[in-house]
Amino acid sequence: MKFEYCTLFKDVQLSGIFSDSKTFADAIPKQSWQTAQQAYEQLDLPLSYCELKGFVEQHFSFALQPELQALSDVSCVKDYIETLWPKLQRHGFSQSNNSLLALEHDYVVPGGRFNEIYYWDSYFTALGLEDCGSIALIEAMVNNFVNLIERFGCVPNGNRVYYTSRSQPPVLALMVQLLMPYKKSDIEWVKRVVNAMLKEHAFWHQGEQQLADSSGEYKRLVKFANGAMLNRYWDDKAEPRPESYAEDVTDAQQLPVQQREAFFRNIRAAxxxxxxxxxxxxxxxxxxxxxxxxxxxxxxxxxxxxxxxITLSECLLLLEQASHSEEHAKRAGRRKSAILQLLWSNEHGWFCDFDLAKNSISNVLSLAGSVPLFCAIASKQQADIIAKKLESNFLRPGGLVSCLSQTSQQWDSPNGWAPLQWFAISGLRDYGHHKLAENIAQRWLKMLEQDFAKRGCLLEKYNVCEPNETAGGGEYQVQQGFGWTNGVTSRLYSLYCAMLS
Structure with a gap:
């Protein structure tokens, strides 16, 4: 269904009726978008603000957000998390007349304004679901992802029509690994998830043949002059995001016309x-x-x-496809070599992004640099260096700050996010830095318990530098719920048996 840029949609998004553009992108037409648009075109346009608001109320409804805070019988974080899972669970459905993409199986949403699945959120949510024994729900979520890949060639950013031109950090393999102890004897299931992971891998490697005999860039793939091939984020569309339409249009108007498409694509890629x-x-x-x-x-x-x-190689070996397994093991080996060669900075003692515009490593240090520990790419020496920098530069009263750069953006200092705490803590544990890992976890848990005592809920992000202050930045107010905060926090309690408030 394509409704995003019809006259009605644009006029409502730019009218200021909704402070958050996502509200109208997720609107539920009482009949259909086409019917609403046709009715709109019959009117004497443009409408006044009040007339337009009345038209929207006449033709659309909006999904109610569950009340996540008023849980009067919940007195501690652990109980809150356990009580919240059913409130964040959604049942599978076969069709939709709004922007939601149908999903066959049950799933879990983050909470707040996010009333749909989000791809990478789901792995961190799954950690908490495993802790409470909800293995069937994790399997249902993986089955949904497999189905989405079969339909769209990737797992979209979320199950909304307007998210299908992009994905998110690829975590299906992590969820498959999480389920493998429960499902490895189910060969048919293994075959199906392997086929899905192969298709996801192909999605990220579109253009591989075009770059085979040259260096350059094509969509999500970059080939360096030395032959190394790595990936980047991308979006095929160079248009305002429907869920942030007013924000993107307003920002783009400050740029020359010839720069606006690039701006839209880069916003979407982020x-x-x-x-x-x-x-x-x-x-x-x-x-x-x-x-x-x-x-x-x-x-x-x-x-x-x-x-x-690596996961594909292991699963293909389980399916007795030795040559295919070896192919992906070699791919992993080449990628590891490229990461170590191109993305490790001796100067910073950190894994960094590579800036193609400058043809040099980026000077921005973020917790993305700890993911090579989580994925067992770093050498022991590199892991030791990273551990020292985490402790000296990133560690704050409430845990790890996401990025050392202090900006107005929500993924920078002073904010900390649950998924990045998990990547760092898990990676440190794997390399033997148990004391630091526990220190980070305990700071995070202490901050959450103190904040919970005031708010009675968990949030999507926190100000880890000044835990008494509410996290800010970004395009919307901090949201409560919250799927991945609940999942990671549950896993940290499980690992460290922290005293519960």
Missing amino acids: CESGWDFSARWLDNPASLLSINTTKRVPVDLNALLYQLE
Whole structure:
């Protein structure tokens, strides 16, 4: 269904009726978008603000958000998480007359304004679901992802029509690994998830043949002059995002016309990264207008694609496809070598993104640099160096700050996010840095418990530098819920048996 840029949609989004553009992008037509648009065209346009608001109320309804805070019988974080899972669970459905993409199986949404699945959120949510024994729900979510790949060639950013031109950090392999102890005897299931992972791998490698005999860039693939091939974030569309239409149009109007398509594509590519937005993607950290995501080769994306290739190799071996398994093992080996060669900075003692525009490694240091520990790419010496820098530069009273750059963007200092705490803590544990890992976890849990005592809920992000202050930045207010915060926090309690508030 294509409704995003019809006259009605644009007029409503630019009218200021909704402070958050996502509200109308997710609207539920009482009949259909086509019917609403046809009725709109019969009117004497343009409508006044009040007339337009009345038209919207006449033709659309909006999904109610569950009340996540008023849980009067919940007195501690652990109980809150357990109570919240059913409120964040959605049932599968076969058809939709709004922007939602149908999903056959049940799934879990993050919460707040996010009333749909999000791809990379789901892995961190799954950690908590495993802790409470909801293995069937994790399997249902994986089955949904497999089905989405079969329909769209990738797992979209989320199950909305307007998200289908991009994906998110590829975590299907991590979810398959999580389920493997429960499902490895089910060979048919293994075959199906392997086929899905192969298709996801192909999605990230569109253009591989075009770059075979040359260096250059094609969509999500970059081939360096030395023959190394790595990936970047991308979006085939160079248009305003429907869910942030007013924001994107307003920002783009500050740029020359000839620069606007590139701006839209780079904004969308940053959304594919999950880090929307961060100094990682900005040529000028003070200005979102300088966003240049497609000119960065991200270290976390390539580490996760390495993990995908390793997982494919292991699963194909389980299916007795030795030659195919070896092919992906070699791919993983080549990617690991390229990451170590191109994305490790001796100067910074850190894994960094590569800036294609400058043909040099980026100076922005972020927790993306800890993902090579999580994926077992770093050497022991590199892991020791990273551990020291995490402790000396990133560690704050509430845990790890996401990025050392302090900007107005939500993925930069002073904010910390649950998924990045998990990548770092898990990676440190794997390399033997148990004391530091526990210190980070305990700071995170202490901050959450103190904040929970005041708010009675968990949030999507936190100000880890000043835990008494609410996290800011970004295009919307901090959201409560929250899927990946719940999942990671549950896993940290499980690992460290922290005293519960």
